[in-house]
Amino acid sequence: MPNDENAQLFLFDGLPRPKAVAPKSATWNLWHGCLKYSEGCKNCYVYRQDAKWGRDSRSVQKTAQFDMPLERYANGAYKYPSGSLFYTCFSSDFFLADKGADMWRQAAWRIIRERRDCAFFIITKRILRFPECIPDDWGAGYENVTIGATCENQRSAGERLPFFKDLPIAHKVFIHEPLLSPLDISAYLFSGVEEVVAGGESGANARTCRYEWFLSLRAQCEAARVPFIFKQTGARFIKDGKLYVIPRPLQHIQADKAGINYTP
Numbered sequence: 001m002p003n004d005e006n007a008q009l010f011l012f013d014g015l016p017r018p019k020a021v022a023p024k025s026a027t028w029n030l031w032h033g034c035l036k037y038s039e040g041c042k043n044c045y046v047y048r049q050d051a052k053w054g055r056d057s058r059s060v061q062k063t064a065q066f067d068m069p070l071e072r073y074a075n076g077a078y079k080y081p082s083g084s085l086f087y088t089c090f091s092s093d094f095f096l097a098d099k100g101a102d103m104w105r106q107a108a109w110r111i112i113r114e115r116r117d118c119a120f121f122i123i124t125k126r127i128l129r130f131p132e133c134i135p136d137d138w139g140a141g142y143e144n145v146t147i148g149a150t151c152e153n154q155r156s157a158g159e160r161l162p163f164f165k166d167l168p169i170a171h172k173v174f175i176h177e178p179l180l181s182p183l184d185i186s187a188y189l190f191s192g193v194e195e196v197v198a199g200g201e202s203g204a205n206a207r208t209c210r211y212e213w214f215l216s217l218r219a220q221c222e223a224a225r226v227p228f229i230f231k232q233t234g235a236r237f238i239k240d241g242k243l244y245v246i247p248r249p250l251q252h253i254q255a256d257k258a259g260i261n262y263t264p
């Protein structure tokens with residue numbers, strides 16, 4: 001999902017957490033490799049990182065940590081205790097259309113089901129694949145799963161959010177990162193979405209984003225009484241007509257200083 005070379009460090013900073021307090025959180029990277037899908041993928045950090053090692057990012061491989069949530073100590077206790085929060089797939093997409101991922105996903109659902117005592121956060125650009133990817137016993141949605149649908153511009157929002165809002169999912173979040181255009185999501189904010197998160201693009205070739213786009217999203221969320229998080233500015237941020245080039249470690253700090261997060 002990420003487009004940021006520091007995503008392993010920063011990707012999930014500021015993301016909403018399920019209501020229960022999680023005593024431990026971890027990134028659970030089930031498979032590595034992905035296919036570019038939409039405009040937000042242009043500067044995907046997975047491709048840039050893999051290129052440094054001569055690795056083909058389109059080759060999707062199951063990782064060694066696939067069973068991580070089930071790992072136990074010698075005394076039988078789970079290494080990740082009850083209440084832990086797992087963020088999935090930081091170098092791929094959970095709903096990726098791939099022969100391997102489509103097969104491994106069923107085992108992943110079994111792990112998620114077995115660890116009902118933990119929470120799982122899935123972020124995807126491929127929400128349109130949701131119906132063909134869920135397990136038979138999904139019902140109204142596993143209570144321990146939050147799904148974040150990512151939309152980077154109005155085109156993708158218009159395609160994905162009308163579909164997403166009606167899906168049987170216990171916890172829904174909108175992710176707008178990298179934000180590439182102004183967005184009108186007001187028609188989809190009254191559908192039980194628990195939070196909206198937005199941020200700019202990072203990396204050497206980052207595309208610009210404008211402060212007024214975030215202000216607009218914030219206003220829409222306020223009108224709908226939906227929490228809003230301005231997660232980070234991105235590397236090339238325009239405010240009052242002036243372009244600011246912001247180093248990666250300061251992007252979260254600058255967003256926080258803007259003080260436009262909203263809690264109803």
Ligand code: SF4
Binds near residue numbers: 002047
């Ligand atoms: S979906 Fe995410 S991981 Fe896959 S290519 Fe796009 S940005 Fe990269």
